[in-house]
Amino acid sequence: MKLHDLLGDAAGRDPEIAAVDVSGLAVDSRAVRPGDLFFALSGAKTDGARFIAAAIAAGAIAVAGGSPPGTALSVPYVELPNPRLALAMAAARFYPRQPATIAAVTGTSGKTSVAAFTRQIWQKLGHSSASIGTVGLVSDKRTVYGSLTTPDPIALHRQIDEITQDGVTHLAFEASSHGLDQYRLDGVRVSAGGFTNLSRDHMDYHPDLAHYLNAKLRLFRDLVPPGGAAVISADHECSADVMAAAQARDLRLMTVGTHGDGAGAGIRLVAAAIDGFAQQLQLQHCGRMYTIRLPLVGAFQVENALVAAGLAIGTGSDPQAVFEALETLEGAKGRLELVGEHNGAPIFIDYAHKPDALAKALQALRPYAARKLVVVFGAGGDRDTGKRPLMGAIAAAEADRVIVTDDNPRSEDPAAIRAAILAAAPGAREIGDRAEAIKVAIGELQPGDALVIAGKGHEVGQIIGGTTLHFSDHEAVADALAARAS
Numbered sequence: 001m002k003l004h005d006l007l008g009d010a011a012g013r014d015p016e017i018a019a020v021d022v023s024g025l026a027v028d029s030r031a032v033r034p035g036d037l038f039f040a041l042s043g044a045k046t047d048g049a050r051f052i053a054a055a056i057a058a059g060a061i062a063v064a065g066g067s068p069p070g071t072a073l074s075v076p077y078v079e080l081p082n083p084r085l086a087l088a089m090a091a092a093r094f095y096p097r098q099p100a101t102i103a104a105v106t107g108t109s110g111k112t113s114v115a116a117f118t119r120q121i122w123q124k125l126g127h128s129s130a131s132i133g134t135v136g137l138v139s140d141k142r143t144v145y146g147s148l149t150t151p152d153p154i155a156l157h158r159q160i161d162e163i164t165q166d167g168v169t170h171l172a173f174e175a176s177s178h179g180l181d182q183y184r185l186d187g188v189r190v191s192a193g194g195f196t197n198l199s200r201d202h203m204d205y206h207p208d209l210a211h212y213l214n215a216k217l218r219l220f221r222d223l224v225p226p227g228g229a230a231v232i233s234a235d236h237e238c239s240a241d242v243m244a245a246a247q248a249r250d251l252r253l254m255t256v257g258t259h260g261d262g263a264g265a266g267i268r269l270v271a272a273a274i275d276g277f278a279q280q281l282q283l284q285h286c287g288r289m290y291t292i293r294l295p296l297v298g299a300f301q302v303e304n305a306l307v308a309a310g311l312a313i314g315t316g317s318d319p320q321a322v323f324e325a326l327e328t329l330e331g332a333k334g335r336l337e338l339v340g341e342h343n344g345a346p347i348f349i350d351y352a353h354k355p356d357a358l359a360k361a362l363q364a365l366r367p368y369a370a371r372k373l374v375v376v377f378g379a380g381g382d383r384d385t386g387k388r389p390l391m392g393a394i395a396a397a398e399a400d401r402v403i404v405t406d407d408n409p410r411s412e413d414p415a416a417i418r419a420a421i422l423a424a425a426p427g428a429r430e431i432g433d434r435a436e437a438i439k440v441a442i443g444e445l446q447p448g449d450a451l452v453i454a455g456k457g458h459e460v461g462q463i464i465g466g467t468t469l470h471f472s473d474h475e476a477v478a479d480a481l482a483a484r485a486s
């Protein structure tokens with residue numbers, strides 16, 4: 001593809017430069033292949049401009065970025081006002097195929113669940129569908145493990161192009177605040193945007209909550225085009241701001257939840273009642289009532305299911321069929337997932353790794369703990385340190401027995417992370433080894449108890465220092481149960 005086709009007029013007036021033939025895109029000098037266009041991006045840790053020489057040595061045919069380097073280069077340099085945005089738009093042109101229907105969801109919690117639910121609803125309605133997010137790419141054709149919630153633009157656009165070639169017509173994906181802030185998903189033709197909720201997260205990246213919310217609002221301000229659907233959970237303090245952003249852009253507003261517009265295009269939750277490990281729901285949409293059984297535990301899963309239903313309806317699916325499909329939803333792996341029981345006490349694995357999610361998970365399980373509600377959790381290293389005491393206090397307040405263990409310590413001292421949580425969790429016990437903590441918690445379960453192991457959900461590794469060791473909460477629970485059975 002020609003440089004001009006990728007970068008438009010930014011490629012400049014020199015016809016020789018505009019006609020440079022580019023065979024691939026790269027943002028990391030270590031991944032450059034001969035013929036690639038290298039984007040030198042200024043980042044959180046370093047500046048890609050420092051690696052221009054390395055990229056050219058590896059075969060980069062041209063370089064694009066911010067201010068040009070002081071020294072002359074042996075290949076053309078294209079100066080861009082917003083290099084990250086230009087990269088995403090170039091990736092969209094390089095990988096041009098996209099499913100006809102694409103929904104993106106943002107919010108502090110629930111994105112992975114909403115993306116999985118939307119994919120399942122579409123699948124049930126007979127569409128070939130896929131989801132992309134924290135748990136990777138999932139479609140009926142392929143499953144690819146991912147490491148970021150919103151992949152970098154090159155990986156994202158390549159995956160979208162590949163699944164379209166596979167025949168996928170419907171895609172739901174997660175828009176993280178990092179992804180929105182760094183223009184990772186620009187160029188994706190989003191037909192509908194979803195918003196779940198906002199609470200404290202990523203305060204190591206965003207200077208304050210307003211910056212964090214603004215990053216999320218980019219989905220409605222810049223990405224969903226006028227006329228597209230905006231499905232917004234209406235039950236939160238921030239909901240009005242999100243609705244205002246959607247309305248300012250002439251999006252089709254669909255509010256969902258107890259304050260949802262059930263008389264109109266939204267979905268109102270009229271009533272909810274626990275029914276074993278499921279919930280009976282009464283819903284209203286366009287003035288019509290629907291009664292359904294949602295086979296999931298946790299009030300928050302109702303919010304996620306309604307945002308997913310809204311995204312499906314907002315992109316043209318039949319409401320009746322969508323509500324019927326909710327009755328067959330399966331939770332995303334490691335999201336308040338019932339994985340076993342001991343002594344009659346249910347054992348759940350959950351991905352709560354931030355304060356609000358931990359509170360919601362514990363509140364959701366309270367009805368299942370006639371006797372003691374037990375939680376095993378920790379906090380990740382190299383992430384917002386402020387959330388540690390908040391999570392400690394929440395665990396102490398909401399659970400009856402608290403075991404503080406390790407999550408992914410990364411480069412930090414695991415004992416110091418635990419100490420920060422324990423300082424705010426009077427009465428909590430400390431067992432650093434996560435497998436041991438899980439074993440002890442299971443061993444102590446009595447009839448009437450309920451246990452939740454929080455923080456790592458679907459993860460299959462534990463990052464200690466620079467190494468990732470194989471670790472899975474699912475396997476640790478299975479091992480602990482097997483050891484007790486033998």
Ligand SMILES: CC(=O)N[C@H]1[C@@H](OP(=O)(O)OP(=O)(O)OC[C@H]2O[C@@H](n3ccc(=O)[nH]c3=O)[C@H](O)[C@@H]2O)O[C@H](CO)[C@@H](O)[C@@H]1O[C@H](C)C(=O)N[C@@H](C)C(=O)N[C@H](CCC(=O)O)C(=O)O
Nearest residue numbers: 027028029041043044045046048051148149150152176178
């Ligand atoms: C803090 C952050 O978000 N960083 C992301 C960002 O990297 P960056 O540009 O800031 O990286 P940098 O290390 O400063 O390097 C600057 C540039 O130099 C280049 N470089 C660097 C070294 C070298 O030898 N050669 C070279 O060319 C790098 O490729 C980069 O382009 O842009 C990269 C490409 O898109 C991302 O991979 C990277 O994600 C890192 C790995 C990360 O850990 N991100 C996490 C925090 C994240 O994004 N999380 C969110 C939210 C999760 C949630 O929902 O909770 C997610 O979407 O996953």
Ligand SMILES: Nc1ncnc2c1ncn2[C@@H]1O[C@H](COP(=O)(O)OP(=O)(O)OP(=O)(O)O)[C@@H](O)[C@H]1O
Nearest residue numbers: 108109110111112113134300335351352357360361
């Ligand atoms: N709607 C919700 N409201 C509050 N908490 C929720 C909600 N949905 C999920 N949670 C909690 O957050 C955890 C993560 O859920 P999920 O993976 O669906 O969200 P996410 O936004 O994708 O999170 P992440 O940004 O970490 O990938 C769940 O395990 C649960 O504890």
Ligand SMILES: N[C@H](CCC[C@H](N)C(=O)O)C(=O)O
Nearest residue numbers: 353379380383407408455456
């Ligand atoms: N996307 C989140 C996941 C956190 C998961 C938790 N297990 C941890 O390691 O802190 C992050 O990278 O901050």
Ligand SMILES: [Mg+2]
Nearest residue numbers: 111112134149
């Ligand atoms: Mg996610």
